[in-house]
Amino acid sequence: MDNLIIPPALGILGMVMAFIVYKLVMRYPDGEDKVKKIGDQIHAGALAFMKTEYKYLSIFILVIVLLAWYALGPYTAISIIVGAICSSVAGFIGMYAATKANVRTATAAQKDGPAAALSVSFYGGSIMGLCVASLGLIGLGGLYYFYIPAEIDPHKLEGFAMGASVVALFSRVGGGIFTKSADVGADLVGKIEAGIPEDDPRNPGVIADNVGDNVGDVAGMGSDIFESYCGSMIASIAIAYTLGNQDMMMLPLALAASGLIASIIGIFIVKLQSAKAPASALRSGTFLAPVIFVAMAYFIIDSFDGVGMNVWWCVIAGAVGGVLIGLITEYYTGGGPVKKIAESGETGSATVMISGLSVGMQSVVIPIIILAGIILISTQLSDIYGVGIAAVGMLATVGITMAIDAYGPVADNAGGIAEMSGMGEEVREITDSLDELGNTTAAIGKGFAIGAAALAALAIISAFSAVVGVANPEFSLALTEPIVLVGMFIGVCIPFLVSSITMTAVGDAAFEMINEIRRQFKEITGLMEGTAEPDSEKCVEIATKAALKKMMLPGVIAVSMPAIVGFGLGAQALGGMLAGGLLGCVSLALMMANAGGAWDNAKKYVEKGNLGGKGSDTHAAAVVGDTVGDPFKDTSGPSMNILINVMAIVSLVIAPLLSI
C-alpha cells in the first residue's frame, strides 16, 4: 500500500515548514546587549529545566518500557519509545523556538512596530503547532507504515500514545508546578513585599517566572495536545481493527494529514492578514482552517471504499463541537461572568472566591452537554468508531490551534523582556495588546484542549472495552454490575486526589521560592538599588527541583492505578474506573480552567481602571482570586486532561493481559 507513506511524508514536509518558519524568526534581530542577555537567560533556564526533566523522565519511561517488553513484547516497547521521543522532541523544539522568538518579538515591537511583533510571536507559536502535528504523523504514521504491511498486531501501535501521554503528564504537571511556583513566589515577594513592579529586573524570581511560561504554557501545552491528537487516532485505529476494516484503520491518519495541510494554509492566512488587523487575523485562522479541513475530509472519506459518508458528519460534529466549546470558554473567561466577579470584589475577597467558584461550576454545564451531543450524533452515525473520528476531527487542525495557543506565552514573555530591559512604555503597550489578544485565544485553546482530551479519552475507553470484549464475549460494563460501580467510585476519586496533590505542590514550591527571593533581597547588597545583580539561576534551580520532585507522585498514580485496579479487581472494575475518572476529570478540568481564567481576567478588568483600578481594595480582592486561580488554571486543571488519557491508554495497552 503506497498510500501508507503519505502521512509520514506529509509530516516530514511539516517539519521542513517548521524549519523554514524557524529561519524566518531567526532573521529578526535579537536586540541589544541587555535584551539579548535576558533572552539568553530565559532560553538557558528553559533548556536546563527541559534537560533535567527529560533525564528523570527517561528513567521512568525506561521502567515502563522494560515492563511492557516483558509483558507485551518488543513492538509495544518500541512504540512506547517512539511515542515518548516524538512528544519530547516536539516539546523541545517548540520551546527552543519560543525562547528564541520572545526576545525577537520584544525587539521587533521596539524597532518595527506591532505588525512585525505579531509576525514574530505568531511564527514562534507556529513552530510548536507544526511540530506537534508533524511529529504525530511521522511517529505514528511511520510505525503504521512498518507494522501493518509486516502484519504486526496493530494493537502494538497503542504504546505510541502511552509513551506520548506519559511524557505529557510529566511535562504538564512538572511545567505547571514550575511556572506557578515561580509566578506566585516572584509576585508575592516582589510586588507585595518589596513593592517593585511585575517583571522588574531586580526581582530574582522574574527569570524563573518567564522560563515557567515557556516550560508550562508552551512545552506543557504542546505535549498535552500531542497526546490527545495521537490518542484519538490510535483509539480510532484500535476500534477499526476490532471491526476488521482496513480502510477505517487508515482513515484517521489520512484525516490528520489533511488537517496538517489545512493548518499550514491557516497559518498563511493569519500571516497575510496580520498586518491589517491582528485580532481578526487570529480569529479567521482559527475558524477557516477547520472549514478547509472539513472540505478536504469529504473527498478523503469519499475515496475510501470501506468507509461510509456517515463518517464525514462525525468529522463535522467533532470540528464544530471543538469550536463551540472554545467559544463557551471564551464567554466564561471573558464576558459577563468576569465583570460579575470583578464587581463582587467590592465586598471583599471572600465574595470574589464565591462568585469565581460559582462561575467555574456553572461553566461545566454547556461544554459537557456539547460533548454529550457529539457522542450522541457520532455514535448514531457510526457507532463508537464515530466517537473516535469526531475526536480526530476536532484535533486534526491541531497545527493552527496549537500555533495560536503558543503565540500567547511568546507575546507574554516579550512583554516581560521589554519590562526587564526597560524598553519603555510604547513597547510595553504593543506587547500588552499582543498578550491580551493571546489571552483570549488561549482561553479558546484551553476549552478546546479539554473537549478534545475528553473525546480522545472516551474513544480510548471505547477501544479498551471493544478490545476486552472481543477476547471475552461475556464482558459487560453494565452499571448494574457492582464491580463496575466500585470501579466508578474509585475512578471519580482520582482526579480529586491528583488535583489536591498538585495544588499543594504549587503552594509548597512557591514557599521555597519565597524564602529564596527574600534571602537574596536581604543578603545581596545593592540589589534593591540596582547596583548588584540577582542570582536568577538559583531561582530557576529551585523551581526545577521542586517541579521534578512533586511531579513524581501524580505520575505514579496515573500510570499505576489502571494496573492496580485492572489486575486487582479485573477489567470490569477498570472500565468503571475509567468512566468515573473521565467524568471527574472533565468536570474538574472545566471548572478549574474557567474559574482560573475568569479570576485572571477579572483582575485585569480592575487593573484597566474599572471599579477603582490598581491599588484599590477591589483590586486587592481580585488579586486574591487570581492567585487562587493560578494553580487552578495552569497546574491542576490542565493535568486533568492528561490524567484521564494516561489512565485510558495504559488500560488499553494492558487490556490483553486482563481477566474480566
Place this chain on the structure above:
Amino acid sequence: MDNLIIPPALGILGMVMAFIVYKLVMRYPDGEDKVKKIGDQIHAGALAFMKTEYKYLSIFILVIVLLAWYALGPYTAISIIVGAICSSVAGFIGMYAATKANVRTATAAQKDGPAAALSVSFYGGSIMGLCVASLGLIGLGGLYYFYIPAEIDPHKLEGFAMGASVVALFSRVGGGIFTKSADVGADLVGKIEAGIPEDDPRNPGVIADNVGDNVGDVAGMGSDIFESYCGSMIASIAIAYTLGNQDMMMLPLALAASGLIASIIGIFIVKLQSAKAPASALRSGTFLAPVIFVAMAYFIIDSFDGVGMNVWWCVIAGAVGGVLIGLITEYYTGGGPVKKIAESGETGSATVMISGLSVGMQSVVIPIIILAGIILISTQLSDIYGVGIAAVGMLATVGITMAIDAYGPVADNAGGIAEMSGMGEEVREITDSLDELGNTTAAIGKGFAIGAAALAALAIISAFSAVVGVANPEFSLALTEPIVLVGMFIGVCIPFLVSSITMTAVGDAAFEMINEIRRQFKEITGLMEGTAEPDSEKCVEIATKAALKKMMLPGVIAVSMPAIVGFGLGAQALGGMLAGGLLGCVSLALMMANAGGAWDNAKKYVEKGNLGGKGSDTHAAAVVGDTVGDPFKDTSGPSMNILINVMAIVSLVIAPLLSI
C-alpha cells in the same frame, strides 16, 4: 400478618417518648424577661419561616400529586402526600422543640451549670432525632400495613420517599440560603463595618442569624436524614419485591424499628453519662447505639425464614462504614488539615483558599473508597439487595445520630441568646464549650449524612434499574451503550449547576440583607447607642423571601430532570444520568462539606489565640476562608445529598412509564 403492625406501633411509642422528652425540656425555666423575649423572637421567626415555606411547598407538592395521580393512580399520590406530611411534621416538631430548648439551655447554663445545660440541649436535639425515626416508621410502616395486605402494588409505596425527598430538598436549600444569607449579612455589617461583636443585640440581623441555625441546621438536616432513612427502606423493599420475597420486603422496616429502640437506649446512655463527662457521653451514645442495633439485627434476621444470615453482614458493613466515614470527616475538619489551613493564613487569604480547597478535594478520597468497599462487600453477600440493607443498617440508628447532630445548633443558639441578653462571660463559656463539642459531633454527623445519602441513592438507582429490567428484559445500562454515556455526562453536570445556583443565591440574598442592616443602622436613631431597638422582623422577612424565591429553581431542576431525560432520551439515558449524578453529587458534597468545616475550624483555631489570634492578619485571612466555607458547608454541599436522592426517587416512581 400481625407483625406488620409492629413498626408503626413502635413509631407511635417513639413519638410518645419524644413528647415526654419535650415535657422534660419545658420543665426548665425559659429565663428572665430579656432572655425570654429573645427566645420568643427566634421561635416566632423560625415558625414564620416554616409556615411560609410550607405554603409554597404545598403548592409544589400539589402539582406533583396531581401529576402522579393522573399518571400512576391514587395510591402513589396518597403515598406522596403521606411522605410529604411526615417529613414536614418531623421538621416542624423538631424545630419547634429546638427553639424552646435553646433559651432554656442558656438559662440552665446560667442557673444550674454545664451538666444541666448539656441535658436541655441534648434533649432538644433528641426530640428531632426521635421524630425523624418515629415518623418514618409511622408513615412508611403505616402505608405498608394498609397496602400490602390489600394487595396494592408495593411500588406505590415509593411515592412516600418522593414526597419526603421533595420536602427535604426545599427545606435544605431554602433553610441553607436563609441561614447563610443572615449569617454572612449580619457578620459583614455588624462585625466588620459597625465593629460590634458577634450576636450583639444591636445588630438587626442576629435574630435572623439565630433563626437560620434552626431552619437550616435543625429542620433542614432533619428532613435530609429523614429522606435518606425512608429512601433506603423503600429501595430495599422495591428490590425485594422484584425478587418476590415477602420476608426480604418486611426486613427493612423491622431493622428500622429495632434501630429506633437502640437509639432510645443510646439517648438514655448519653443522659446517664452526661453529668460526668459531656464529650465522652456523646461519643458513647454514637458508638454504642449501632452496636446494640447490630446485635438486635442478628436476632431479627435470624427470625425471618426467607432471609439468609449473609444479610446481617451487610447491616454490619453499613453500620461500621457509617461510623468510619464520620471519623474521617472528623479528621479532615478537626485534625492536622485544619492546623495546616490556619498556618497557610500567615501568607494571606489566597493560600488559605488554596489549602482549604486542597483539603476538601483530598477528603473526597477515603470516604468514597469506604463506600466502594461497602458496595463490594454487601453485593458479594446479597447482591443489590445487600446495598439497600447496608444503607438501612447505616441509617437505622438515625434517632441517636440525628439527636447528637441537632444538639449542636441548639447549643449554638443558646450561646447567641446568652450573648444577646448579656448573661456574662461564664455563661458564654459554658455554651461555647457545648457548642465546640457540638461542632465535632456535627462534623461526624455530616459525613455520615453524605455516606448514608449516597448509599440510599445507590439503592434507589439499583431498584430503578431492577424495576425497569423486570418489565424490559433487554434493558441494559452498559457503559458501552452511547445513550448511557450521554446520560452520565448530563448527570454529572447537574450537581455543578445546582451548586453554582445555590452559591450565587446565598451571595444575592446576603447582599439584600447587608443593605437592610446598613439601612437600619443609618435610619434608626439610637440603635448603635442601645437606646432604640432594631427591626429584627424585617431581616427575618428578607431572609425568608430570598430563601423561598431562590429555592424554586434547584427544586424544579431536581424534579424535572429525571422526567425530561427519562421521557426524552429513555430509561437507559436516565440510568446513566443517575450514575453520573451520583458520582458528581457525592464527590462535591464531600469536598464542599469538608472544606467548609475545615475553614470554619481553622478560623476558630486562630481565634483561640494561635498564630496571632483575633485581629491579626492571619485571622483576617482565616475569616475569608470561613466566609467562603459557609455556603459550601451549609447550603450547596448539603443540597447535593438530597439532589441525587430526589432525582433517584423521581426516576424510580416514573420507571413504569418509561420506554427503554
